[in-house]
Amino acid sequence: MVDVRIDMHVHSSESDGTDTPAGVVRTAVAAGLDVVALTDHDTSAGWAEAEQAVRESAPPALRLVPGAELSCESSDGRGGTVTVHLLAYLFDPDSPALRDEQLRLRAERRGRLEQMARRMADDGFPVDPEALMAGLPPDSPGGRPHLARALVEGGTVSTVSEAFDRYLGTHAPYYMPRTDTPVERAIRMIADAGGTTVLAHPFAVSRGQTVTAEVITELAGHGLRGVEVEHPDHDEPARHRLRELVAELGLVPTGGSDYHGTNKNIRIGSENTPPDSLDRLLGDCTGSKIIG
Numbered sequence: 175m176v177d178v179r180i181d182m183h184v185h186s187s188e189s190d191g192t193d194t195p196a197g198v199v200r201t202a203v204a205a206g207l208d209v210v211a212l213t214d215h216d217t218s219a220g221w222a223e224a225e226q227a228v229r230e231s232a233p234p235a236l237r238l239v240p241g242a243e244l245s246c247e248s249s250d251g252r253g254g255t256v257t258v259h260l261l262a263y264l265f266d267p268d269s270p271a272l273r274d275e276q277l278r279l280r281a282e283r284r285g286r287l288e289q290m291a292r293r294m295a296d297d298g299f300p301v302d303p304e305a306l307m308a309g310l311p312p313d314s315p316g317g318r319p320h321l322a323r324a325l326v327e328g329g330t331v332s333t334v335s336e337a338f339d340r341y342l343g344t345h346a347p348y349y350m351p352r353t354d355t356p357v358e359r360a361i362r363m364i365a366d367a368g369g370t371t372v373l374a375h376p377f378a379v380s381r382g383q384t385v386t387a388e389v390i391t392e393l394a395g396h397g398l399r400g401v402e403v404e405h406p407d408h409d410e411p412a413r414h415r416l417r418e419l420v421a422e423l424g425l426v427p428t429g430g431s432d433y434h435g436t437n438k439n440i441r442i443g444s445e446n447t448p449p450d451s452l453d454r455l456l457g458d459c460t461g462s463k464i465i466g
Contacts, residue, residue: 180209180447182239183261183374183402183430188220188311189243190319192435195220196227198442201433203236205443209452209464211239211263211430216279218242218267219313225465237466239263239456243374244364245279246357248393251386258373258385260360261402261430265369266461272363275355283315286350291321294341294348300328318342319437334437344382358396365397368461372400372428377416378407387419394423400455404429404445426455 185191186198193201195212198220202210212224221240228238241263250256265272284307291303301324310316322337331337341348355363364371373393377384390401403416404427420427428451433442456464 178209178449179205179207179443180429180449180452181207181431181433181443181445182209182211182241182263182372182428182447182452183213183243183405183445184210184433184442185214185243185435186212186220186224187435188217188314189214190317190434190437192437195224196231197435198433199224199227199236199238200231201435201442203231203233205441207443208235209237209239209447210442211241211261213241213243213261213263213430215243215317216245216276216283216315217313218276219311221267221462228466234466237464239464240267240462241265242276244276244360245283245352245354246360247354248357248385249389250383251389254383256383256385257354258357258376260357260364261372261374261428262360262364262369263372264456264459264462264464265364265367267367269363269367269461272367275360275363279355280313280315282352283317284310286352287316287318287321290318290342290348290350291324294321294325299325299330301325319434323437357393361393361397368459370399370455370459371397372402372426372455373398374402374430375405375407375432376401377412378405379412380407387415390419390425391423394425398425400426400428400451402430403427404447406432406440406445426451428455 244260248258322334429445
């Protein structure tokens with residue numbers, strides 16, 4: 175039996191990874207992947223470069239799934255709200271409603287990043303807000319990892335993780351909130367754009383507050399197609415609960431490394447999606463096509 179390796183959650187320098195989109199393709203090839211999904215935060219700007227890399231330099235066996243990771247707001251199932259991430263695949267990036275919402279999100283994320291950087295610079299940290307913003311790709315949403323890298327380069331901290339723990343995390347002194355898309359609306363927008371959606375790392379308690387199983391059940395009723403079961407931040411009990419839940423709801427189980435290059439100590443391909451899940455998840459998509 176042939177072992178097919180599929181990583182459905184990877185980031186490039188178009189959002190908060192360190193590999194370029196073409197670099198992601200090269201890294202996927204070197205890791206022996208058969209399928210890789212490019213899922214940058216709130217942008218599809220890396221699709222064209224990654225597609226060109228697949229067509230020009232990758233083995234024919236490698237396939238690229240164009241996607242994105244959308245920042246959303248959801249009920250947590252306990253009377254509050256929480257930020258959730260929605261992996262979206264094979265949608266039409268030119269769908270007007272989706273395009274406008276992604277533009278709003280990118281602008282807000284960039285503005286938030288600049289405000290955080292200016293606050294830190296005003297307090298004496300070795301951060302240059304103008305240089306930080308000028309170094310972002312034009313269509314990149316920008317995010318806290320960019321500021322974290324600046325803190326590492328300035329010698330304030332040793333790692334990106336330390337920067338989040340001490341200064342940039344949700345409960346840290348320089349954190350600033352943002353306004354995300356209601357998750358039900360995001361699911362609908364992606365479906366209208368011919369794509370499909372997967373709830374990313376829903377039981378990753380190390381990231382903070384999570385949703386309940388009841389919320390996932392409700393989202394399935396709104397058209398959610400899958401759940402990311404295999405993820406570095408899911409322990410085995412979480413994976414077991416999610417496997418049972420997706421089977422009960424008829425959802426598609428997926429897996430992804432959440433690779434960010436050197437921003438995280440996670441190898442591309444460290445988590446994988448079952449081959450039959452890929453067919454179930456993407457078979458009816460009409461917004462974009464798998465490359466390769």
